[in-house]
Amino acid sequence: MGKETEEIIMAGFGGQGILFLGKVLAETGMMIGQNVSWIPAYGPEMRGGTANCSVVISRQEIASPIVIEPDTLIAMNRPSVAKFIEQIRPGGMLIYNSSLIDQKEFRSDIKVCAIPANELAAEVGSDKVANVVMAGAYARFSDMMNFDAFLKAFPTLMPANKKELLELNLAALKKGYDCAQSTH
Amino acid sequence: MAEKVLMKGNEAIGEAAVLAGCRYYFGYPITPQSELPAYLAKRLPEVDGVFVQAESEVAAINMVYGAGSAGARVMTSSSSPGMSLKQEGVSYIAGAEIPCLLVNVVRGGPGLGNIAPAQSDYWQATRGGGHGDYRTLVLAPNSVQEMADMTIAGFEFADRFRNPVLLLSDGVLGQMMEPVTLPDPVDYEVNSKKWALGYNGKDKGERNLCSSIFLDVDELEEHNWHLYQKYQVMTDLFSTGEYKDFAVEEHLCEDAEIILVGYGIISRILKTVVEKCRKRGIKAGMVRPKVLWPYPTHVFERLAKTASQFLVVEMSCGQMVEDVKLSVNGKKPVYFFGRTGGTIPSDFEILNEVDKLVRPD
Numbered sequence: 001m002g003k004e005t006e007e008i009i010m011a012g013f014g015g016q017g018i019l020f021l022g023k024v025l026a027e028t029g030m031m032i033g034q035n036v037s038w039i040p041a042y043g044p045e046m047r048g049g050t051a052n053c054s055v056v057i058s059r060q061e062i063a064s065p066i067v068i069e070p071d072t073l074i075a076m077n078r079p080s081v082a083k084f085i086e087q088i089r090p091g092g093m094l095i096y097n098s099s100l101i102d103q104k105e106f107r108s109d110i111k112v113c114a115i116p117a118n119e120l121a122a123e124v125g126s127d128k129v130a131n132v133v134m135a136g137a138y139a140r141f142s143d144m145m146n147f148d149a150f151l152k153a154f155p156t157l158m159p160a161n162k163k164e165l166l167e168l169n170l171a172a173l174k175k176g177y178d179c180a181q182s183t184h
Numbered sequence: 185m186a187e188k189v190l191m192k193g194n195e196a197i198g199e200a201a202v203l204a205g206c207r208y209y210f211g212y213p214i215t216p217q218s219e220l221p222a223y224l225a226k227r228l229p230e231v232d233g234v235f236v237q238a239e240s241e242v243a244a245i246n247m248v249y250g251a252g253s254a255g256a257r258v259m260t261s262s263s264s265p266g267m268s269l270k271q272e273g274v275s276y277i278a279g280a281e282i283p284c285l286l287v288n289v290v291r292g293g294p295g296l297g298n299i300a301p302a303q304s305d306y307w308q309a310t311r312g313g314g315h316g317d318y319r320t321l322v323l324a325p326n327s328v329q330e331m332a333d334m335t336i337a338g339f340e341f342a343d344r345f346r347n348p349v350l351l352l353s354d355g356v357l358g359q360m361m362e363p364v365t366l367p368d369p370v371d372y373e374v375n376s377k378k379w380a381l382g383y384n385g386k387d388k389g390e391r392n393l394c395s396s397i398f399l400d401v402d403e404l405e406e407h408n409w410h411l412y413q414k415y416q417v418m419t420d421l422f423s424t425g426e427y428k429d430f431a432v433e434e435h436l437c438e439d440a441e442i443i444l445v446g447y448g449i450i451s452r453i454l455k456t457v458v459e460k461c462r463k464r465g466i467k468a469g470m471v472r473p474k475v476l477w478p479y480p481t482h483v484f485e486r487l488a489k490t491a492s493q494f495l496v497v498e499m500s501c502g503q504m505v506e507d508v509k510l511s512v513n514g515k516k517p518v519y520f521f522g523r524t525g526g527t528i529p530s531d532f533e534i535l536n537e538v539d540k541l542v543r544p545d
Contacts, residue, residue: 023190036190036363037361040359042355043299064452
């Protein structure tokens, strides 16, 4: 990526922790001193509906926080791929949850990374942290935020009295990071 | 200075209100501003404040009237349909000259509309909204930081002018998170307003009365001219006086041939458009009114001499464009581009409009 700005859209169904995933990215960006913005697509739908969220991380002041052509799409389910894949800017990246998305062929002008997020999350103890597995995968590809930054940001995202929750999330983060490599 | 925290716009208003010394909130939930009452429901009791979820918007605004009359810093918030319901009370408050902060996190209208971001309440906001000859001071933030800063400023302005101040925001600004440096707390003394019902200082004189009833026509005319004079003072302060720089942000206007005009979240998109224009050799600039009433007419009078055209962009069918036209006063053409119903215009489509105007072939 190697840019001044990273624009990410993440999407899935309600309950997959999409908004939290966005918050992980934004908090990490803020922690390392970058400008960040986070915008949820808020709608009348709740659990089971679609959820998506846009995050911008930039070395410069963020003019428009509205993401139209993301550098990266993090797709947690199949409808999210269908909805957003055409928007990824040429040369951008798709990180997708291969636990729930069986599609193998995507646009040829983007990089692709498959992460079996639900399985990896289950391996560390709960498939509820599949979103955090994806954050770990993103850490592998981000130019501005390395894995250490994510590790440092995480304690501020968790309730201070839930130590076991922090450990679970850090394990999920590591799983995603270790698994991630681009296939195109 | 405090460190940065990641907050939603709605929450930033809530925390800034507490820092401004506001201890009273009365409201009724409505998307997309409900995080604000939710935040204050938790936060106000921690500082011995009062949070009331009223039985309706009408009740809430009249509670604001009461607390404001007593001298307290008080606020309410809502989104478009809820603000319509509050307008009767806003008119009474303006008539009785009660300081308070009103927040409208605008959504798509008319009617029940939808819950997506919009700017279609501009007319309601800047033309009073309720009945009678009155004005509200209208502030238009464009970031989560400004949601906080303008909340503090709003309470100060409200007290200074004894007038309701409206923070006009939208669904994006309310819902989005950005890093915020929270302002320092203001030391607000409740017992400081000599006109207030609750004033109990040593120099307390006659019993105070806060009312908007003037049954005698001469008295009401005198009162209305008094209000008018106050609005003139406000207009002067925001155009030539001490708040003239607060009122507006200009971006690359000095050599601009085309000036893009937008407030709130639109101004962020316009900044991106200006950047793209400049890369393509188009001399574009941007004017962002930060105060929507009194309108920063003075800036347009000046720029009408140097720029060749204006393009106003709004999330409405065209409301603020009328104020730009009044300000430019026929000296240069003023064009409009808008999306409505909850749609946010993209930088691409605005750039396309600029192209059409700059290269008319």
